[in-house]
Amino acid sequence: MAALQRGLREGPVLVVGGGPVGMVAAASLARLGVPVVLIEAEDEPKTDWRASTFHAATLELLDELGVAEQMHAEGLRVPIYHFRDRVEGLVAEFDFSLLADETPYPYRLQLNQQHLVRMLHRRLRTTPGVELRFGCRVTGVRQRPGGGVTVALHTPDGPRELTGSHAIGADGAGSTVRNALGVEFTGFTYPERFLIASTSVDLSEALPGIAEVNYVADPREWLFLLRTPESWRAVWPVPAGQSEEEALAEETLQRQFQGVAPWPGGYPIIDRQLYRVHQRVAETFRVGDVTLIGDAAHINSPMGGVGLNSGIHDAVDLARRLARIAEGADADAELDTFADRRRRIAVEYVQADTQRNTDRLRETDEARRRASHAEMRAIAADPGRARAYMRRASLLESVRRFGIGLPPGRTPEHATSASSH
Incomplete structure (x- = not known):
């Protein structure tokens, strides 16, 4: 209740973007008692088919939001995937069931992303403390001198402004929020x-x-x-x-x-x-009381199916921190930790792995192609190496290493150590 009271006094969190990452951010904040306004330029929830893979580490987070069961009812569990060559056929087979002792979701769940948007939208329409503003396009974002933010909107009724305690840019690769902040989006386009x-x-x-x-x-x-x-x-x-x-x-x-x-x-x-298709990462994920998540913060090749997943991790991580800030935690420490950890993960895991996956598929040098195939066969044939490979591919490694939304100075190792005393 403390979080709810503080949010009402200083303004809600303004989430810009009603795609899957923005929806998860809004649902996570609402679950933690933080008032939220979700702003989306389209008149209806987005129906983009582009992303369709949910990995184990992500399903663990979505289970906390209460949507995993419905996702499984509508989705397709895929424990096995192949790395193949167009001429040679099967090169290596990977089975996520090797991770069954670590996660209740040892597989990829295939479900087009618009279904998650639909599920969360239906829930948020009737969730206390949540306001949905569809058909409203953000035209500007500015920091308020005394703290908080003001977001300028173009609405069906003309220009409007909303104020809030924080703003979250979940508005995609061409992010208006990121551009308003003047944050560089460095990298390259294929x-x-x-x-x-x-x-x-x-x-x-x-x-x-x-x-x-x-x-x-x-x-x-x-x-x-x-x-x-x-x-x-x-x-x-x-x-x-x-x-x-x-x-x-x-x-x-x-x-x-x-x-x-x-x-x-x-x-x-x-x-x-x-x-x-781009490989780009924002120079910073935070400017004052405004933060960036999902494609607004990092975009990458789809080879590996981790872009959407990493964006969902951004959203849950940030929501947990904003809830603590609402209860009196140090805002700068929390938001700086968010920005540093999530950007590091985007660079060291998401960008590195998707680039490697894409290069492996399109390699033209025959010697390097054969060496890459031999390496994939060797990984798949060794249970220990295969397990490590799939922990990384499913984002379990990055979550187990950095956690999701842990307080500043804390890591999963610290949390485990503290709980054992």
Whole structure:
């Protein structure tokens, strides 16, 4: 109740962005008794199909929010994934069940991200202390001299301003919040674009023996094939010189899918998206009472399915700190710890691993390709190395190392030591 009272006196936390990361931030704050206003430019919850993987460490956090059971009812559990070569076939198989002694979720849960948004949106509509403002576009953010923030909005009724104790930018790669703060978004953009296309054809029939998640290396055209409850999805690179119209054309998609596996009668295409891929990290995740999470703070290649997951970890970490601040904890210490730890994780884990995964798939040097394949086979064949590899891939390693929202100066090792005394 102390958190709720403080929030009411000094203003709610303003969460900018109603995608999955912003929704998790709002739900986490509400669960901890912190009033929140969620601001989203779209009129309705986002229906983007792009991310669809939830890892073990993330499912542990979402279970605390009470949505994991519904996610499992609608999602697809995938304990095994393949690293394959387009010519050689299977290179290495990885089984997340090796982690069954460490997590109740030893698998990837495949569920398109808009379903999590839908679940949390329905809950937040009736949650006390939560205000949802859809159809409102943020046009500016400024720090207040005495502390707190003011957010300028363009609403259906004209310009408006909201004040709050803190603001959270969860508004994606082109973040208005980040730009308003003048924070650099350093890194690079891949020369090729990535295309996601979904089909109702069961690719396991067209390609017998594949797993439900497959990373397929090829020096000319690598692939990422995975199954979701609605469809099979393929991701491949689009040459820099190919127009968007041509890349998304039915003829092009049919040619691409038939190149993956012949299917008489053609592939029904139920979704298609073309997008730029970046490896970028904000120079800082915090300026005063404003913080950045998710794609507003870090964006990366989708190879590994960790971008959304890391953003959810950002959201829960920050919510726990804001709840402590509402109860009297040192705000600078908490928010600096958030910014330092989450940026370090973004650089050392998310950026490093997704770049390595992408380079492994598209390697053109034959000697390096063969060495990479040999290394993957060796990892998969050694239970100890395979376990370590999957702990990192599932983000369990980073959570066990740094924790989520632990107080400044505390790590999981400190917490374990304290609880044993």
